[in-house]
Amino acid sequence: MRKFYQLDRVEASKSWQSLYSERMKRANREDVARLAGVSTAVVSYVINNGPRPVAKATRDRVVAAMAELHYRPNATARALKLARTNVIGLLIRDITNPYFSELAKRVQERAHRSGYALMVGNAGSDGVEETAEFQNMLAREVDGIAVYGIRRPETLEAISTSGLRVVSLDWHLEGADIPSVGIDDYGAAREAVEHLLSHGYAEVGIIAGLGSPDFREQSWRDAMSVTDDPKRADELRAYGEFSLEGGYEAALDLIERANPPRAIFVSSDVQAFGAIRAIQHRGLRIPHDVAIVSIDGTEASAFTYPSLTAIQLPLQEIAEYIVDELTSRDASPMRRTFGHTLIKRESCGCVPLSRRTGS
16 A cells, blocks of 8 residues: 555656646747637737737737736847847946936836836946946847946947947037937036025035046036135135035045034035034034035935035936937937926925924
8 A cells, every 4th residue: 555655646746747847838929819719910019019009909918818827028039139128228436326316216117118128237436346347238139338437448449449339428429429328517506606605604625526527516616706815715625525424524534624614505416415414413504604505406305404505416316317318220429418496495495404304
């Protein structure tokens, strides 16, 4: 009896394995078409959103059949047939920076609505991985790449010779005939500085990014032209990385000087977050002792204490432009500049301090 019992178990096991294998067999378009009662061409139209329209009732049947059969389109075969992968790349400096993480989220959402996936590359604040990340995306045969802050000649050379559709974020790449998108950095910084001056401050300091002076710093220089003494201008300026630590250290540098400014324009939200911590760590109050305005206007800026007055960038419009530019076949090289909005909150004194956040 024991031998027969063991044999029965073996046969039963084989039977279940056969059934499991049949269940796990990857469904194809023919299977979906058969279950939905349509042709394979109609299945294709549903998957590719065209080129011919499909009635809603028919589309619903096809989608239901795909779900029941756990059908997944063969991305590799589809890419070979269409000569595209339906994947775009986003090469940024630091995904932990709230500005970049929010931008990546919006680009991903917009890409998905257009039938594309997003591959994100992190070049690092010093750009060491910049070229390697770009080459990695090329190797994955993405359909296009949006890049931010390219600084290395070898990366620019790789972009120029790739033949790939590329969009530059924020900066126009000199010598590269590719589209670029951003805001009027000079105008945005000028509005931020002049807003602080409108509060009655005679001088406004700046926390700028490390590296060559950009439009934001140049705008501050021009707005503060009343400060004719170059030595005093240097006393009002500090540099830091675009990071929490960078903003923290730069703010300490400024407020610990002999004659520190009572108002500070900060080049980015993430630096401003660090600056707020540094100012409070030294026992100073915002905005009573030091007022702050920054550029970015990320979601987190509404939840600092005090809430941060900021020039808000139109991330949704920028994200839509990126995806449309990378996926369009008739896009033309150009510079696209979007507007910005000054969001007045507590850190400059426009809004009374409150324990409530999110306003």
